[in-house]
Amino acid sequence: xxxxxxxxxxxxxxxxxxxxxxxxxxxxxxxxxxxxxxxxxxxxxxxxxxxxxxxxxxxxxxxxxxxxxxxxxxxxxxxxxxxxxxxxxxxxxxxxxxxxxxxxxxxxxxxxxxxxxxxxxxxxxxxxxxxxxxxxxxxxxxxxxxxxxxxxxxxxxxxxxxxxxxxxxxxxxxxxxxxxxxxxxxxxxxxxxxxxxxxxxxxxxxxxxxxxxxxxxxxxxxxxxxxxxxxxxxxxxxxxxxxxxxxxxxxxxxxxxxxxxxxxxxxxxxxxxxxxxxxxxxxxxxxxxxxxxxxxxxxxxxxxxxxxxxxxxx
Numbered sequence: 001x002x003x004x005x006x007x008x009x010x011x012x013x014x015x016x017x018x019x020x021x022x023x024x025x026x027x028x029x030x031x032x033x034x035x036x037x038x039x040x041x042x043x044x045x046x047x048x049x050x051x052x053x054x055x056x057x058x059x060x061x062x063x064x065x066x067x068x069x070x071x072x073x074x075x076x077x078x079x080x081x082x083x084x085x086x087x088x089x090x091x092x093x094x095x096x097x098x099x100x101x102x103x104x105x106x107x108x109x110x111x112x113x114x115x116x117x118x119x120x121x122x123x124x125x126x127x128x129x130x131x132x133x134x135x136x137x138x139x140x141x142x143x144x145x146x147x148x149x150x151x152x153x154x155x156x157x158x159x160x161x162x163x164x165x166x167x168x169x170x171x172x173x174x175x176x177x178x179x180x181x182x183x184x185x186x187x188x189x190x191x192x193x194x195x196x197x198x199x200x201x202x203x204x205x206x207x208x209x210x211x212x213x214x215x216x217x218x219x220x221x222x223x224x225x226x227x228x229x230x231x232x233x234x235x236x237x238x239x240x241x242x243x244x245x246x247x248x249x250x251x252x253x254x255x256x257x258x259x260x261x262x263x264x265x266x267x268x269x270x271x272x273x274x275x276x277x278x279x280x281x282x283x284x285x286x287x288x289x290x291x292x293x294x295x296x297x298x299x300x301x302x303x304x305x306x307x308x309x310x311x312x313x314x
Contacts, residue, residue, distance in 0.1 A: 002308035004087035005274055007210055007241035011059045012277025013076045022062040030058055043280040044249050052250055055280045060096045066110045073114025081122040083285040087313045091129035091158055104146045108153050125313045127155035134159040134166040144174045148181050155312040156184035163192035168200040175204040184312040190214035199229045212240035216260040234268055239310040243276035244291050245283045262296035272307035273300055
């Protein structure tokens with residue numbers, strides 16, 4: 001029986017031991033003298049999204065060679081395999097790793113080489129979703145062009161980064177071109193912005209919504225009233241890529257008990273359970289299962305099974 005993770009950032013999932021080892025090899029000073037690498041990257045008690053995102057500066061610095069990218073991709077897939085996952089979707093902003101030694105195509109090749117090694121070793125399936133950085137229009141255009149030229153090497157397209165003030169409608173032409181090329185679309189929405197962002201994601205061809213939990217704000221549970229965006233998602237069975245621990249660490253919700261995942265499930269939404277950034281949130285899919293139970297989900301593993309049917313790999 002397949003189990004899938006649909007929302008996991010490659011640069012947010014390095015092993016602490018690997019990060020330390022690569023930092024020593026590269027003489028990357030911010031990490032060399034760190035005694036506890038896990039604690040250094042842990043953003044579970046950060047006070048702002050900016051503080052959470054600062055950690056990525058250090059992981060990306062370690063992802064500047066072909067060899068390192070292969071290793072990081074393989075280990076990410078191996079960690080998922082060790083957590084019982086058979087379909088693993090990973091996403092990354094490829095131009096973070098482009099330099100004088102690595103072309104954009106090299107970046108794709110390196111990541112896919114790591115995934116292929118994992119597939120051959122563990123009998124799983126892996127795929128790469130490309131992310132454009134929504135606060136940088138030029139970057140989004142470059143990632144679009146890369147995706148269109150390498151559609152056979154990826155499984156999807158996304159925009160990530162600061163959601164507020166950078167809604168999907170800014171990139172309508174890009175999403176149309178991506179959709180016309182037959183490339184799958186998932187869009188970060190309903191995390192750092194409200195229901196309008198989710199509606200814009202749908203208007204621009206999103207087959208799944210990255211996070212999407214703020215769709216709960218389009219529902220009046222007490223009076224049994226549901227807004228048009230929530231109704232559309234329900235009727236068309238648009239999956240929500242929910243990441244509980246990440247939402248807690250970016251201060252969306254105070255506790256797991258207050259997270260709306262179980263309400264969304266009970267209302268009939270298609271919900272997947274995901275890790276988002278395993279290193280920064282100090283989590284695994286097994287730990288997300290336990291957090292989901294605290295949030296009231298009766299059978300979190302069933303969400304992983306259902307996620308397989310939502311996967312772009314399926």
